[in-house]
Amino acid sequence: MPPSRSTRSTGTDLELAILDEARRVLLESGYAALSTRRIASAVGCTATSIYLYYASKDALIHALIDEGFVELNRRVLGATEADGEPLERMRRAAMAYVDFAFERPQYYEIMFMLRADQMERYPAEAYRRARRPLELLAEMTGLSEEQALLRGTIAWTTLHGLVSLLIAQRIDVRFDRDALVRDTVHAACVGALAPLPGDASPELRKTSP
Amino acid sequence: MPPSRSTRSTGTDLELAILDEARRVLLESGYAALSTRRIASAVGCTATSIYLYYASKDALIHALIDEGFVELNRRVLGATEADGEPLERMRRAAMAYVDFAFERPQYYEIMFMLRADQMERYPAEAYRRARRPLELLAEMTGLSEEQALLRGTIAWTTLHGLVSLLIAQRIDVRFDRDALVRDTVHAACVGALAPLPGDASPELRKTSP
DNA sequence: CGTTTACAGTTTACGCTGTCAACCTAGTCC
DNA sequence: GGACTAGGTTGACAGCGTAAACTGTAAACG
Numbered sequence: 281m282p283p284s285r286s287t288r289s290t291g292t293d294l295e296l297a298i299l300d301e302a303r304r305v306l307l308e309s310g311y312a313a314l315s316t317r318r319i320a321s322a323v324g325c326t327a328t329s330i331y332l333y334y335a336s337k338d339a340l341i342h343a344l345i346d347e348g349f350v351e352l353n354r355r356v357l358g359a360t361e362a363d364g365e366p367l368e369r370m371r372r373a374a375m376a377y378v379d380f381a382f383e384r385p386q387y388y389e390i391m392f393m394l395r396a397d398q399m400e401r402y403p404a405e406a407y408r409r410a411r412r413p414l415e416l417l418a419e420m421t422g423l424s425e426e427q428a429l430l431r432g433t434i435a436w437t438t439l440h441g442l443v444s445l446l447i448a449q450r451i452d453v454r455f456d457r458d459a460l461v462r463d464t465v466h467a468a469c470v471g472a473l474a475p476l477p478g479d480a481s482p483e484l485r486k487t488s489p
Numbered sequence: 490m491p492p493s494r495s496t497r498s499t500g501t502d503l504e505l506a507i508l509d510e511a512r513r514v515l516l517e518s519g520y521a522a523l524s525t526r527r528i529a530s531a532v533g534c535t536a537t538s539i540y541l542y543y544a545s546k547d548a549l550i551h552a553l554i555d556e557g558f559v560e561l562n563r564r565v566l567g568a569t570e571a572d573g574e575p576l577e578r579m580r581r582a583a584m585a586y587v588d589f590a591f592e593r594p595q596y597y598e599i600m601f602m603l604r605a606d607q608m609e610r611y612p613a614e615a616y617r618r619a620r621r622p623l624e625l626l627a628e629m630t631g632l633s634e635e636q637a638l639l640r641g642t643i644a645w646t647t648l649h650g651l652v653s654l655l656i657a658q659r660i661d662v663r664f665d666r667d668a669l670v671r672d673t674v675h676a677a678c679v680g681a682l683a684p685l686p687g688d689a690s691p692e693l694r695k696t697s698p
Numbered sequence: 699c700g701t702t703t704a705c706a707g708t709t710t711a712c713g714c715t716g717t718c719a720a721c722c723t724a725g726t727c728c
Numbered sequence: 729g730g731a732c733t734a735g736g737t738t739g740a741c742a743g744c745g746t747a748a749a750c751t752g753t754a755a756a757c758g
Contacts (some may be wrong), residue, residue, distance in 0.1 A: 295638075310606075312604060315744065315745075316745065316746085317745090326708060327744095328706060328707085328708075329706080329708080332707075336745080336746080337745065337746090391656075392657075392659065393657075395604070396657045396658050397519075397521060399658075418721075429661070429664075430664070430669060433661070433669060434672060434673045434676055436654075437647065437650035437660075438647040440650040440654055441646035441648065441649040441651070441653065442646040442649020442650065444649070444650065447605070448604075448605045449608075449609075450594050452620070455638075455639070455642070458640060460642060460643070463643060464646060467643055467647075467680045468647075470680075471676045471679075503735085503736090524714080524715065524716085525717085526715075526716090528728075534736075534737090535718080535736080535738080536717085537718080537736085537738085538735080538736060538737080539718075540718085545717080546717090547713095616741070
């Protein structure tokens, strides 16, 4: 017998209740605390009922990952709207990226810091959308497409290295965190915009020795 | 009854056999496949016997992490031994770092990409040793201690971002991987050695506005 | 109206995980 | 010979993701 209506938050919409509870657990207790049984008991159904709406636990997490990318894209996009010098616009975009990571570390963790085998099944289509912030960074370099993507990727890896190590608490606590963030963001943007000093671009290197 | 001697590799030294098997599983099947029962059955004992030598599964993993740091330190240290220009020496050190990460991704994963709550218990003393490669990078900048540590950390975060995203297979496969690595390493080293262009150092910024 | 079908859950179960408490057993020492 | 100990074992607990079978309800159809 299904549970009486009063035991569930949204009445018939169990799927929404499951997603809401999953989000709540993620934000309050972190990814490690996410379990089908815990969600089910909080929502008032059994663990297997989750599989009526999500093919697997991963699929449920993918729904949360999607939410994260929506917010990240919104933030980075918003930061680049106001005009200004390329360096300044890029700096704002980069700061929007790291701000998101620090304000929503639980989202960032499932988006970028999860085991490879758990992300493998993340649909390729969604993956493309996931790279949108990177493409924004790349476009702002004003370079050729391939070159821009390379520079944007380097900047992105720098930002990701910074926020992932800070989220994982691997960085010396004696540091002035804000100064580290500011300087890293600055270095990433300058590095992405300026050509590598005294060196031809990687594509050209092949053809002109 | 303890198992007969022939079932175990090193005779009485069960602890060593457990560590050997754990390393073998890690390198062959990855961190996700590491389980006490799997190790135990391969070694020829019960899962609980592991707790005679390791306080927890985490403690066993910490032993593997220690091994990883020994090799990483050896590589980075070795790369900086031969003399040369500061930039060239730093480039070699950085390449040694990323080479280690790509040749031993399973080690790198448990060393730097593990959940925060699993590394929390990693002893602080070992943690200090873990930062040795970073300090090497910092020393090579030839800057003041605090400034050097900041620059070294920025370089390190860049390298970590690169290798962690590559290991997790989050980077566009269309890329020329070697070119990306080369340019990122170059950018990281140049950024660490050269002062942030047109800007005072972060410490000075406070005292000389 | 009665029957069928589909839906939306449940119960039960399997095999896996890390870990603890209690037990056993061979060897050593007094 | 009896006590002690080191080095294991067995059994259990609480939890995990998930697959299969079952059940009650409601709508659709002849």
